Amino acid sequence: MALEWISPREWLNALEGVHLILIVEILLLLVSYVYFVVKAARLEYIGGLFGRHRIRVLGIVLGFLTVGYVLYVLAKIEPNQWVAIFLTAGLLAATAVYALATINLADKTTKMAREMREQTIVSSSATVLAKGIGEYEKQRRANVTSTGQDYFLYFEIYNAGKGPAIELRIFLMKGKNKKDALPDPHRETFLSAGETIDFLGGPNAEPNVSKLDERGTYFVACEYQTILSLDSKKWQRTWLPFTVLKELNGLEAESSKVWVIPQKSERERDVDEKDLIEWPEEHKIG
Structure with a gap:
């Protein structure tokens, strides 16, 4: 067929x-x-x-x-x-x-x-961290024998990542609400990998850390963008919680000096612009 x-x-x-x-x-x-x-x-x-x-x-x-x-x-x-x-x-x-x-x-x-x-x-991300620097740390870096009481001197802001931090904003905060920033925040347009800057150093710094309340927990907050986040309008944010002591082991601190006790750093990724910390109005503590 x-x-x-x-x-x-x-x-x-x-x-x-x-x-x-x-x-x-x-x-x-x-x-x-x-x-x-x-x-x-x-x-x-x-x-x-x-x-x-x-x-x-x-x-x-x-x-x-x-x-x-x-x-x-x-x-x-x-x-x-x-x-x-x-x-x-x-x-x-x-x-x-x-x-x-x-x-x-x-x-x-x-x-x-x-x-x-x-x-x-x-390979291109930035990680901006804050660190409290005391007298002992400064003496160690200068190869000098540690003396004194290790009073707080300033905060060191450093980029521990492999890429630059862009539009860096640094705040001293009395809480984690975006309206909790204290006066005189700091801006840096560009912070290269491995670069450091000082924050709130010296007796004339405002706010003066020595005037902070011992009963509170304060924060150094760093907000910044990376190369990859510029187009997405997303920000990165790190927090360094710390407390202030004016008496340690029965020893009272000298005038205008305190000990700063840092806690574990925290990190937030992909923060929306609407959630950024508000730039504070000028005022003083105490």
């Missing part, structure tokens, strides 16, 4: 209502499946609408409908039509293989992009 091909018109003439619905569903799912896979492959992050699990569920549904369609029409297939069916099945299989390969490629591309981004962030 000669091989006969089924023309599109003959297929349409043979279609019944359920038959047509199955074909339409399969075609729509196939187009959607390929679209989602290709779209996901172009995204850096495969998630949300283009999540891998959703794509796989769509593929499973497509497979079930295809099997149902095949079972539905098997009884109506003539022997000479099997070649066309096998060719169609091969085309569907090739599409499925392509889709799986695209998903795998998208996974590898996403992983590589994330690794490259992490390396870029590490």
